[in-house]
Amino acid sequence: MIKLKWTLPLLAVTLGLAVTGCNNNNTSNSDVADKSEGKTSFLDVASIDSAISPADNFWMYANGKWYNTATIPGSESGIGAFLDLRNKTRENLKSIFEDLTKGSYKAGSVEQKVKDFYLSGLDSATIEKLGYEPIKPVLNTIDGLKSNADIMPFVAKEQTNNMNFLFDLMIGSDEKNSTQYLPSFYQGGLGMPDRDYYFKTDAQSVETINAYKKYINTLFTLTGLSAEEAAKATETVFNVEKQLAQAHATNVELRNPESNYNKVSVAAFAKANPELQFDLVLKTMGINIDSVNIGQVKYFRALNAALKSVPLDAWKLYLKSHYIQASANELSKAFVDADFAYNGVVLEGLSQQKPRWQNIIAATNAMLGDGVSELYVKKYFTQASKDKMLELVNNLQKAFENRINNLDWMSDSTKVLAKEKLHTFIKKIGFPDKWKDYSSININPATYSANILACNQYLYKESIDRIGKPVDRSIWEMTASTVNAYYNPTFNEIVFPAGILQFPFFDLNADDAINYGGIGMVIGHEMSHGFDDQGAQYDKDGNLKNWWSPEDLKKFNERGKKLINLFNSFTVLDSLHVNGALTQGENIGDLGGIAIAYDAFKLTKQGQDTTKIDGFTPDQRFFMSMAQIWKGKKTDAALRTQIFTDAHSPAIYRVNGPLMNFEPFYKAFNVKEGDKMYLKPEDRVRIW
Incomplete structure (x- = not known):
């Protein structure tokens, strides 16, 4: 019964990563990250398939050689750059947990609780005996x-x-x-x-x-x-x-x-x-x-x-x-096997179960998230990364303001309110300012089910105790090690956990094209959620309240419908199409994200230069970085489940869809009429 009860409204929107990371035998971005210091190139050039025209299928051009040779491990529903980073982070957590098991800690300390919860989950002999x-x-x-x-x-x-x-x-x-x-x-x-x-x-x-x-x-x-x-x-x-x-x-x-x-x-x-x-x-x-x-x-x-x-x-x-x-x-193995046969095999296309330690790390993170986060950031996150990230966020905020100023479809009065909302974003980077107090939870290394129950009771009480009190906007709804990000409309906040502030999204040694095409796109994506089909219905204070003029709202909705129709046309498996209405908010986030990140990149020294690296201009490197953070491959079962239930489009369309509508991409890769990525100017969607 490991079930977190999020206090975040149902509208809370994430970057959207539904598959757990994994290792593979191909060159992965996590491999590059381990050797990144001192490098001048951060593109995975080995993945590029030059036989494919970037003007026909940019995602496959950037990732094709990798995609055609990558094998999804049986214990995973997918593989790729994003997923490799999750795997790398999980290995970092494993290192922390294994170190904990070798030490002795004061009763009631974070270390004791995390250690004993982890050990109780690993004690399969006792769990098996209990049935x-x-x-x-x-x-x-x-x-x-x-x-x-x-x-x-x-x-x-x-x-x-x-x-x-x-x-x-x-x-x-x-x-x-x-x-x-x-x-x-x-x-x-x-x-x-x-x-x-x-x-x-x-x-x-x-x-x-x-x-x-x-x-x-x-x-x-x-x-x-x-x-x-x-x-x-x-x-x-x-x-x-x-x-x-x-x-x-x-x-x-x-x-x-x-x-x-x-x-x-x-x-x-x-x-x-x-x-x-x-x-x-x-x-x-x-x-x-x-x-x-x-x-x-x-x-x-x-x-x-x-x-x-x-x-x-x-x-x-x-x-x-x-x-x-x-x-x-x-419970015992027979129950775990039954769960896997349906949720793993049928819904995700897996052929083998994950090692127990991986599942128990996930369970510990779910139940004692702040405790795990506190240990994680001490070892794996630096102030320099937080400072650089804040600089990027502020730069994208300025770029977004410029885009709002230059919109040709929005009235000046609505622009004023849009900019007010933009400049009241709460920015959370890395980890919370304060950690949860787990002192009331009793954790025993011999009682896994009892530990889960105690944590669930704590989480419920923590949530219920908020009723009648002023809203605490310092609360985080993701752990620090999470490789994801989110926007919360009622807090009007953008949140970037430490887990995502790693390569291929972000590296202190990378050139601006890489960072702006990677984490810059993520920042822009989350900012755009404040102005997508859902987020745009909330004002600067996080209230569900219309702040649009009738004419501006009509134009905004018309552009949204145009984007829905475009994504409805994308085929995933045989006759299965993307659901443009279900994915509208995320598609607006991606479309706005790449535009805002690009504008911010153009304000940097490299963005105004023409010097090539790896044979690519700065603009080309920016778009390549964006495409390669979405390098991924899923089982057919996982793709089918995603189409039916997930508000995010498949990776290929999170790249090709926005870029088909973005003029600077056309110029960077000489996309012209007749190319498959080409849309007529009147058919292109521009919202933010």
Whole structure:
């Protein structure tokens, strides 16, 4: 049940990296990073496929030789530059953890807690011996439910253990009063990745459904049901989930912040949905407040009806299934194998499991993230990197202001407000100013499941305790070692953890073309999220409030629709296309990111020069750097899952899509009519 309950609103947007890193036998960017000191070249020239015209497929030109020879390890759903960096960072964490296991530390210290949590997860002998004993008490509690009226009190109690049954809870800023915390309740209750999985009828989707059913069946069998009982129970659980899925909003509908903000009084909501027993639910969860946000009203109405119509025995099987699924990876090998067979093999295309140490490092980072971060930045992050990064952020901020000033489609009055928002960005770089206090958590090296429960209870209480207090904008929602970045609209903040401030994104010794094409693009991407189809609906203070003139908003939306249509035309697997509506915000982020980073680069000495390195001009190196940070390869299964569930486009289109719309790229690589990367000037999209 390693489930973090993020306090970030559902709109929080990341750079988007869904696949864990890995090693490979090809020359990787992490290899280059280890030898970067003193080098004058940071491009991976060995990956370039000169047989491909950069004007036809720039991503394949920059990465083609690597792509055609790279092999995805069986334990990974992908491979590439971004993923190599995650792997390098994981190896750094491993070094920290192994050093910890050799020492003795004061009881209650960060070192003791991280060490003992890690050791408890590595103790597979004890875990194997226990089987599913750690979850039997809760399964027995479910068996003891006497009526449907007992369901929601049970669900509420498990929420305090950070277990999300039937709904998700997030404690974040009130999106229309960002100085105050507001509990938000969101649709939940499904076991498959998305509501649409339950209704697709193509052959591949039917296979996925059958694999999910097999997973449920296996878990029931492992916990004592006969083959016949497990088969019947599986169908019951799936049918309950499918009934809930019918009321779920789609991924695209979830992108509309206004429709997912429905602040209501607790009394009114409880009266309208009596089966939810909402007053009792809040009391059990320790929440004392007059109003809440109900993200998807339709879902909770359907849940209210289901709590009355679905038989108690069906609910018991449903709750058991979800509890076992949530706990599978902390139990014995048979449960871990069952989880892998569905989530790993079917959804991600893996053929072998990761070494246990990798999974336990991830679990420790999820449960004791600030403790791990504190140890990580002491060893692997420098003040010089933070200072240089802040310089880059400030330069891109200036470049973005210039772009706003020069927009030909936005009125002067809206430009003023856009620049006000731009200049109120909170900038977080590297790691938090203060660390969480884990002194209340008891961690024992012999009790892995108990350690996870203690951490989950801490995380829940930490979140709930914020209610009624002023919003703390110093909070981070990623660990320092995370290779990613994010924008949070209600804080109006851009956040860059230490993990991403490494090559190929960033290197103190690299030339500006490399850094601006790498981390500069990332900075610009996150800044642009403040002005994408979602972020643009929030003002400078983080409130969901229109600050646009009607005419400007119309022009902005028209340009967004044009971008949707372009990305809808991109094919991924056979007839499977990118979902332009689902990926609109990230595509705007990429389009704006490359433009802002390029403008900032042109303000540097190298950006105004023409001296070639590795045979490339400064402009060409800038675009090559941008293409090579997205050097990657995924399994077909992982790509399919990404298209159905992820707001980010596949790597090739995160490069080619924006560049097809960017005039300086045309000039740098002599793209002309007839080339595959060419779009007519009137068809090109320019937003920021």
